[in-house]
Amino acid sequence: MKAIVFEEHGDVGKLQYKDVPEPKIGPNEALIKIKAAGCNYNDIWARKGLPGMEIIMPHVSGSDAAGEVVEVGSEVKSVKVGDEVMVHPGISCRTCEACTSGQEFFCRQYRIWGFQTGPLDGADAEYGRLPEVNLIPKPSQISFEEAATLPLTLMTVWRMLVTRARIQAGDYVLIWGGAGGLGSMAIQVCNLFGARGIAVVGSDKKAKYAKDLGAFEAINRNSQSVRDEVKRITNRAGADIVFEHTGEATWKDSIAALKRGGTLVTCGATSGFIGQTDIRFLWNKQMNFYGSHMGSKGELLQAMKFVHSGQIKPLMSEAFALKDASKAQKVMEDGEVMGKLALVPDHA
Ligand SMILES: [Zn+2]
The missing domain is CATH 3.90.180.10 (Medium-chain alcohol dehydrogenases, catalytic domain)
Structure with a gap:
């Protein structure tokens, strides 16, 4: 073959x-x-x-x-x-x-x-x-x-947002790479749960793609400040959940964008493995940092129900x-x- x-x-x-x-x-x-x-x-x-x-x-x-x-x-x-x-x-x-x-x-x-x-x-x-x-x-x-x-992206995103971060209606979810494979799936899972996906993308074309998918807002990181935009969109509160998979290049902004008591969940580090964390923020703002890797067959089957129903495409x-x-x-x-x-x- x-x-x-x-x-x-x-x-x-x-x-x-x-x-x-x-x-x-x-x-x-x-x-x-x-x-x-x-x-x-x-x-x-x-x-x-x-x-x-x-x-x-x-x-x-x-x-x-x-x-x-x-x-x-x-x-x-x-x-x-x-x-x-x-x-x-x-x-x-x-x-x-x-x-x-x-x-x-x-x-x-x-x-x-x-x-x-x-x-x-x-x-x-x-x-x-x-x-x-x-x-x-x-x-x-x-x-x-x-x-x-x-399978791989659906299962990964489901475990990150549903199982680990326990996404809820109304949550602001900052999604790095909002037009990519993981990010575009994350937007759909946000919509499914009545959460508000804030897609971070690298071009206006990708911003349109994310908005067309149902993202609550899209931020072009090349022309806008992610931190300022998150403050504006969330009325200074910060994101309930940050959806991370880029790592080194975005880690500091991810922590800065998180609200008090918020949850950062990560499944990868495509830009580099070492992220700088100011530990004061971790305890003062009582943040939750979760790692996530793949998902179980059960999680994949749970998520697939929404593919069968047409709610996830x-x-x-x-x-x-x-x-x-x-x-x-x-x-x-x-x-x-x-x-x-x-x-x-x-x-x-
Ligand atoms: Zn085993």
Whole structure:
């Protein structure tokens, strides 16, 4: 089968479109004919390499996929050949205390599919091999490309805002990267809960995109002061929740924007890992800082109910041919994406 493979870390030039063996399934696994894969920042982290984390080579990236079941293992009961499915990308043992408490991301064997798995085990390929427990039904009203853009961001945002930050009606939620994959999903979750998403974006075009999605306000960080705008919008109170995933570049503004007793929740640090915190604010303003990483299958299924009902929409801006994965990653690295990107194999 064809796949996008890299054998060493580096720039997009390291991505090769080539033939690799089709995955062989175990008794509890299914083989998926991938109709579309979703692009995530994980794909770029894996290619570039992360300190202290082993990326298994040769590597096939891609943690989100949608497709059709074409083969099932002897023990598989919940899916059958012909089913249209999406991937839940958190692979874990499913039997330990963490897994059986709905906290599979704390499992000692936890791996993000296509990021920490391998060799040659990810969505950027014509076929994928997954445990049956990692497959969920694809809603019939959305396309494979749309479905492939959902799981990782939807689950991550749901856990951040709903489970961790306990979003409520009326909350002001400052959303960094408001037009990107995570941010655009965060705006939709705010709308679902009657909260007020304040999207921070880098251009007027992206501000319009965020407003059209239902953001309460949009701030262009290149022409406006985020701190001043948050003060104005919240009548000097500050944001109830700050939705962080950029890290170093935005950390100080995030803390400054938070109201007394407010909650900062973060799932990443795309601009750098070291953020400066004036600890006086932490205690004086009694702030809550929460880390969040991925989500459980239960959280993904809870969130998917709102995709089935049409209240949360997949936000795919462009689908590339699988062989053009390097172009898609380049667009993401340049910060040009609004919503999400998908990759489509030739056979789809
Ligand atoms: Zn486990």
